[in-house]
Amino acid sequence: MELVEVETKITDKRIWPLLLQAPVIVAALGYFVDIYDLLLFSIVRISSLQGIGVASTNMMRDGILLINVQMIGLLLGGILWGILGDKKGRLSVLFGSILIYSVANIMNGMVTSITQYAILRFVAGVGLAGELGAGITLVAEILPKKVRGYGTAMVASVGLLGAVLAYFVAKYFDWRTTYYIGGGLGMLLLLLRISVAESHLYQATQQAKVEKGNILVLFTSAKRFFKYIRCIAIGLPIWFVIGILITFSPELSHAMGLSFTASSGTAVMYCYIGMAIGDISSGLVSQYLNSRKKAVALFMAFTIISIALYLTFSSASSTYFYAICLVGGFSIGFWAMFVTIAAEQFGTNLRSTVATTVPNFVRGAVVPLTYFFQQLGTATNLVTSAWIVGLVTLALAALALWQMEETFGKDLNYTE
Secondary structure: OOOOOOHHHOOHHHHHHHHOOHHHHHHHHHHHHHHHHHHHHHHHHHHHHHHOOOOHHHHHHHHHHHHHHHHHHHHHHHHHHHHHHHHHOHHHHHHHHHHHHHHHHHHHOOOOOHHHHHHHHHHHHHHHOOHHHHHHHHHHHHOOHHHHHHHHHHHHHHHHOHHHHHHHHHHHOOHHHHHHHHHHHHHHHHHHHHHOOOOHHHHHHHHOOOOOOOHHHHHOOHHHHHHHHHHHHOOHHHHHHHHHHHOOHHHHHHHOOOOOOOOHHHHHHHHHHHHHHHHHHHHHHHHHHOOHHHHHHHHHHHHHHHHHHHHOOOOOOHHHHHHHHHHHHHHOOOHHHHHHHHHHHOOHHHHHHHHHHHHHHHHHOHHHHHHHHHHHHHHOOHHHHHHHHHHHHHHHHHHHHHOOOOOOOOOOOOOO
16 A cells, blocks of 8 residues: 555544555564564473483573574574665565575474474574564555554564464464464465565655665664664663573572472463553553654553562462563563554664664574573572663663654655
8 A cells, every 4th residue: 555645634544444554464473473483492392302311400501592492583584684675675574584494393393302392493493583574574664654653563563472372373283283384374374465565655766776785784874873772772671581480480480489380381382472462552652652762661651660660579379470561562462562663763774784683683692691691690690680681671772762753743755
């Protein structure tokens, strides 16, 4: 749909037809499959490692290795797909990325050794890296600026429910079958994408004499570089909660002296249900306040509260613990907003590069975050370590948000 509509004439009755366009639905389903695969390893980590004969004493070591390898794949894939999205189009990324991670998923179900597993988690990471950035960029460019927040929130909220599907599939099926199902879903989605049209804003840049997808341009200007760094920084608390509080919930529940050992799979499910609700809510709040920054600031304040609730939890009830995981997920439900802000900060010739690399650099930040978490945990204890790492990420995010440009309602029809 061309962006030739008169923005002031958009009414509530016209919002839903805009949001139910094929590109929005397909982007949302793509992110759904993306999240399914991204979180699947965390859920089937123990059963899959047992299945290929890893000793119990090596579970944590090999699990961290595989997570880090996947994250490295996400980092490199984010750069690859981001540049490709600006040079060859948003659709090239949506087709290529889902094909790669679907094939990798199917082959993940056939692994018999840690080496094979690591190689395929790396390949899957490369494929997974393209979905969210390309999807958000496409949706942001095809929707009128007054409803962009609704569209990107819809993509993220539907996508995040992929974690819920991963939990239930892993609960009722063998770990190998869960990977086959993920690959099959990706292949089905590939067929749906045939009918999706390219962003007209991107098509317009094809006629312009402007360099597209040159990531080095982000580093040749101090203004652009610090704007890019700020985009990354505001997402750090999100992956602190996911990558440390939720992923290491079994270890943290033990360190806090709870009478039960938390299940990381259950914690992931409740966290992502909360994130799905939070992404819808943050989108609505942003539209109501006519501000991206105010909405993100509000949810960052919720994040501080949820971290405090988690790390001071002392009840004997696991139900209350998972309720706090749900609250924590809701508080970091500005994931779509964060990626939307990144997309809106830069021109069409760099937009895909930024929107695809930024979330993957944030995901990749899990590697240093977990390193410092482990090192500080050794020097002090895991709970104190979580407090320190969490507060540092929140401080960096708050500083970045304070200095960031407001982009609500910004016209995206421009180049750098």
